[in-house]
Amino acid sequence: MPKKKLRSVGIIDYDAGNLFSVEHACKSVGVSPIIISHPEDIRQADALILPGVGAFGDAMKNLHKLDLVHPLREFVASGKPFMGICLGMQLLFSRSEEFGEHEGLNLIDGDVLKFPSFNASRQKNRIPQIGWNQITCSSQAGHSWRHTPLEQIANGEFMYFIHSFYAKPRNSENVLAVTEFGGLNYCSAVIKENIFATQFHPEKSAVEGIKIYRYWASRIIDNIED
């Protein structure tokens, strides 16, 4: 059996949170990622992960400061596998209302909004949402999880979330999974061509979350064999 050689998977370090667990989740499925923060490294990567914890505005500021915005857009346009996690998913959208209006990477049409303080029956929502919530297949868009990184995941599986803002794609066909919080059904995973992104943290979602990494990694291996 020929040895499968992985191409380089880059995790973008832009001073927005913890890369440790993303790195080790990759390693646990046989991928040795490299931590990158230079435009040139993005151009040379074969697959990219954009993680992120923290504030939208600061994160975009850092991406601009490191001169990564244009290389990121170029990378996504190239069709190579791209995964966004948590804030790394929100940054893909057009704009966010987090602490004032901020422009995002505008790779997926839509907005990032704050969870409402109260639900419909005037009960307070505890924000941030922290903990395990369920992801369900977005039936509205007629999606199935087949041939997506969620293929191995049961409809209604629990994943770990920690966030105060949520993304609202303009096109429902980008919605891969939905989750309910505070009386709101919101988008918890998106897909658009080579972009796959989750609001939850697969690397913090135990065995089920690691399956998502394994699937994503297997697609990278497949690409190389093509």
Place this chain on the structure above:
Amino acid sequence: MGTKVSYRRKSRVRKLNMLSKRIIARLDIKGPNLVKGIHLEGLRVLGKPELFARCYYQAGADEMMYVDIVASLYNRNSLHDIVTRTAKEIFIPLTVAGGIRTLDDIRDVLRAGADKVSLNTAAIKRPEIIKEASRKFGSSTIVVTIEAIKQPDGRYFAYTDNGRQFTGIEVLPWAAMVEELGAGEIVITSVDREGTGLGFDIELTKMIADAVSIPVIAHGGAGRLEDVKSAINEGNADGVAIASMLHYDLINKNGITGITGDYKKEGNIEFLKSGRSFSKINTATLPEIKQYLCNENVFCRCNLRAIGPNA
């Protein structure tokens, strides 16, 4: 001596698709060892924290909390190696507390592999650190632990250094301030109940949970399955932190050598050598706790596929 739990699957209608209540395995750590005390004092050595953590991960813990229980007193931060070893193999959130004083300390612990940090002493001494840290690392990364002791007049006051140091700060306004400054979560510890197995302080938990709009974790006193349910249903907690019930269950079921590992002869190992169990605690595994909660219609991540050696 585990609590008897019926494993019949009740086919109750489970409300789908909402945030579940968290069961957090709390591990107090002193030097290289997992320890457990009563009222946060009188620490007994129980074994290697990584071994317990691995069991809890496989058994379906929703989160892990590591507390460097002596760091506030001796000004040391020896937890990083243990945190790193844990985070490499355990893919659930890990909160680290104890002896974290500065923004640099927070960054170091996060780099070591923690997902969240919890502050107590540092936040009491200089509350602005909550604001600075939540701006820098994100609100959701910054947890504040409040160690509460009920006074003879019925009021609750915040303490530091494992309930030894009186601060003169009342718990309720402090919790409101902690939220205002940007913390993402509060762990409310009843020092009075901690390690006793007498149940969570429901009055205290409810007081804090009702006053703030950020998640609140009840800690201190879990001794029976019913205690966990009350903290959630009556105390309005979003999650519970449990130590003794889980630790003593593992020790009882696996024996001293089976779980404690090659523990260093540091600290109080008399308990381990004696082979006694701890009578006030009705021990339970994580699947037992979760199955019980599911049967009682408390919504939790009851993933029966994730069953490991702790089951």
